Amino acid sequence: MKRACVVGLGALCMAATPAWAAPVITSDSDCPSVPEVVSRLTGLLSGNSPGTSGAAHIRVQAGQMVVELAGEGEPAASRILPAEADCHSRAQAAALVIAAWLDNMPADSQAQAESVPALAIEPASLHAQSPVTEAAPPAPSRFSLGAAAFASMDDQGPGGILSVEAAWRNLVGRFGLATDLSFPLPRETNVGQGKARWWRPVLALALRAPLTQGAWILDAGVGPTLGLLVVAGSGFDQNRTDLAVSWGATAGLRLAHRSTSKWAYWAELRSLLWPAAQHIRNEVRGEAAKLADLPRIEVHLGLGCSFGVL
Numbered sequence: 001m002k003r004a005c006v007v008g009l010g011a012l013c014m015a016a017t018p019a020w021a022a023p024v025i026t027s028d029s030d031c032p033s034v035p036e037v038v039s040r041l042t043g044l045l046s047g048n049s050p051g052t053s054g055a056a057h058i059r060v061q062a063g064q065m066v067v068e069l070a071g072e073g074e075p076a077a078s079r080i081l082p083a084e085a086d087c088h089s090r091a092q093a094a095a096l097v098i099a100a101w102l103d104n105m106p107a108d109s110q111a112q113a114e115s116v117p118a119l120a121i122e123p124a125s126l127h128a129q130s131p132v133t134e135a136a137p138p139a140p141s142r143f144s145l146g147a148a149a150f151a152s153m154d155d156q157g158p159g160g161i162l163s164v165e166a167a168w169r170n171l172v173g174r175f176g177l178a179t180d181l182s183f184p185l186p187r188e189t190n191v192g193q194g195k196a197r198w199w200r201p202v203l204a205l206a207l208r209a210p211l212t213q214g215a216w217i218l219d220a221g222v223g224p225t226l227g228l229l230v231v232a233g234s235g236f237d238q239n240r241t242d243l244a245v246s247w248g249a250t251a252g253l254r255l256a257h258r259s260t261s262k263w264a265y266w267a268e269l270r271s272l273l274w275p276a277a278q279h280i281r282n283e284v285r286g287e288a289a290k291l292a293d294l295p296r297i298e299v300h301l302g303l304g305c306s307f308g309v310l
Helices: 002-016 032-044 089-103
Strands: 024-027 054-061 065-072 076-084 141-153 157-170 174-184 186-191 194-199 202-210 216-234 243-259 263-273 279-282 290-293 297-308
Touching: 024 032, 032 089, 054 089, 065 089, 076 089, 141 263, 157 297, 186 279, 186 290, 194 279, 202 243
Parallel strands: 024 054
Antiparallel strands: 054 065, 065 076, 141 157, 141 297, 157 174, 174 202, 186 194, 194 216, 202 216, 216 243, 243 263, 263 297, 279 290
16 A cells, blocks of 8 residues: 555656756747747647756847857857748747757657748757857848938038948948949039029949948948039029039948848938049139039938849
8 A cells, every 4th residue: 555655646746847958048039939939839848858947038120030059067059040030940940940949859859840931050060969059150242222312411401312222232241332323313513693593413432331230231332433513503594504523522420220021221421532622613704704603512312222133
């Protein structure tokens, strides 16, 4: 009778003991959500594995999913995976990484798990004994086309600008190159007894580099500009047109948000400097020439978007 009681108590104790102890799992996103990862992790862990204490945190950013792992008395580690569009696939991939970290995957776990896209890392690197941290893979070179609308301000007042650009990111390390063609709205200036209607399209070439990384990117750009000044007279005894070319420089800051798609949306503040002064001259025989100075410093603030082609 006593032996039967001892056996019964032992069975009750074994039943009351959890088969495994999951780490504390957190996520900064609902895709994947914590309950979904825990549900899939339950199916991967073996029933006779020892309890394990630790924590796992899931971050999704810039098209990647980072699983950060930390065990009691063990160095922290992180694993970088591609962020699939399907939330179920993300949850399954995160559960596989955590299960491998716990080293509790049963022999037939692959049969129990759903099929997920291949991970971008070798299976051996999923264990906690692998290097503590892994650097994110460098962003590939990317060609994009974009368009923007700017409000401008100079010593002659406000104006408007439409522009198109082509950009190459990460051409040399973190540095990229962008070329921009801007079309300002035509403007008028009083000169002597008439008016001069002038227009100055600008071609700019800028070296760009990101100052921050992540979904929100702040980058800076600087480079030369080429302006083509077109002037047409109105209200003069003889109305004439003229063309002139000038060199300048541009510098600016851009705050962009890049989603997992190929689109990027941004706001930019930039300035243009024209070192050589340009004038519109009205000459009348027997009178002193009258001049109208064109702006030498311009400030632009605008919104734009870009689409990654390559």
